[in-house]
Amino acid sequence: MSHFIATFFYVGHLRPAPGTWGSLAALPAGWLIYVLTGPWGLLAGVVLSYVLGVWATAVETKGKENHDPSEIVIDEVCGQWIALLPIAFGAARQDVDMLALWPGWIAAFALFRLFDITKWGPVGWADRMRGPTGVMLDDVIAGIFAAIGVLILAWFAHQGFLAQVNPA
Numbered sequence: 001m002s003h004f005i006a007t008f009f010y011v012g013h014l015r016p017a018p019g020t021w022g023s024l025a026a027l028p029a030g031w032l033i034y035v036l037t038g039p040w041g042l043l044a045g046v047v048l049s050y051v052l053g054v055w056a057t058a059v060e061t062k063g064k065e066n067h068d069p070s071e072i073v074i075d076e077v078c079g080q081w082i083a084l085l086p087i088a089f090g091a092a093r094q095d096v097d098m099l100a101l102w103p104g105w106i107a108a109f110a111l112f113r114l115f116d117i118t119k120w121g122p123v124g125w126a127d128r129m130r131g132p133t134g135v136m137l138d139d140v141i142a143g144i145f146a147a148i149g150v151l152i153l154a155w156f157a158h159q160g161f162l163a164q165v166n167p168a
Contacts, residue, residue, distance in 0.1 A: 001056075002055070002056040002059035002060055003056075003060060005052050005053070005055075005056040005074055006053070006056035006057055006059075006060045006071070006072045006073075006074050007071050007072065007073060007074075008022055008025055008026075008029075008073050008074050008076075008077050009025070011025040011073055012070070012071035012072060012073040013071055018070045018071055018073055019070070019073060019076050019113075019116065019117075020076075020113060021073065022073025022074075022075075022076035022077055022080075023073075023076045023077075023079075023080045023109060023112060023113060023116075024109075025073075025077065026076065026077040026080035026081055026084075027080065027084075027105065027109065029077070030042055030045070030080065030081050030084045030088075031098060031099065033045045033081075034084075034088050034091075034098050035098075038088075038092055039085070039088035039089045039091075039092045042081060042084065042085060042088045043085060043088075045081055046078055046081045046082055046085070049074060049077055049078040049081065050078050050136055050140065052074065053074035053075055053077075053078055053132075053135075053136045054132045054133060054135075054136050055132075056072075056074060057072055057074070057075070057132035057135045057136065058131070058132040060072060061132065061135075067130055067131060067132075067134070067135065068127075068134075068135045072135065074136075075135050075136045075138070075139040075140075076116065076139055078136060078139055078140060078143065079112055079116060079139030079140055079142050079143030079146070080108070080109070080112050080143065081143070082140060082143030082144055082146070082147055083108035083109070083111065083112040083143045083146035083147050083150060084105070084108050084147075085147055086104070086108075086147050086150045086151050086154065087101050087104040087105060087108060087150065090104070090154065103153075103157065104150055104153075104154060107146075107149065107150050107153050108146055108147070108150050111145070111146035111149040111150065112142055112143055112146035114146075115141075115142035115145045115146055116138070116139055116142040119138065120145075122141050123138050123141045123142045123145070124138070126138035126140075126141050
């Protein structure tokens, strides 16, 4: 069961770039959670994926030298879902289909992958931690940065750009 969770239904075995595959797999899974449970359900999914991810990573790496094998992608799933939270709550607040906010999906995916791959600032600090918490935490921080980026881009898109096109 730990391997099933850690690899997010074995998606982590896809090559090349298993982390990117994990992030991509998180998108339809996050959408399904949102459709079934709303934005609060997606937030609960973030918490659950983090807790299960720490446990599964601990089991999968116990006694091994590599503390962050590439097939473990539950951390990418958790971080990608964090990046989707502004879209989920925005769609619910405006009572629109979450998929209608497709530019936000692209931004959430691209920004999350950017922060996860570059390991900028606190993401890199967390990545250098040893153990399952570090494996999960760097992606949580990357997801938070991506979510902030999504919010900033949404503000520019809806306030800055639209205000210029349709002045009040």
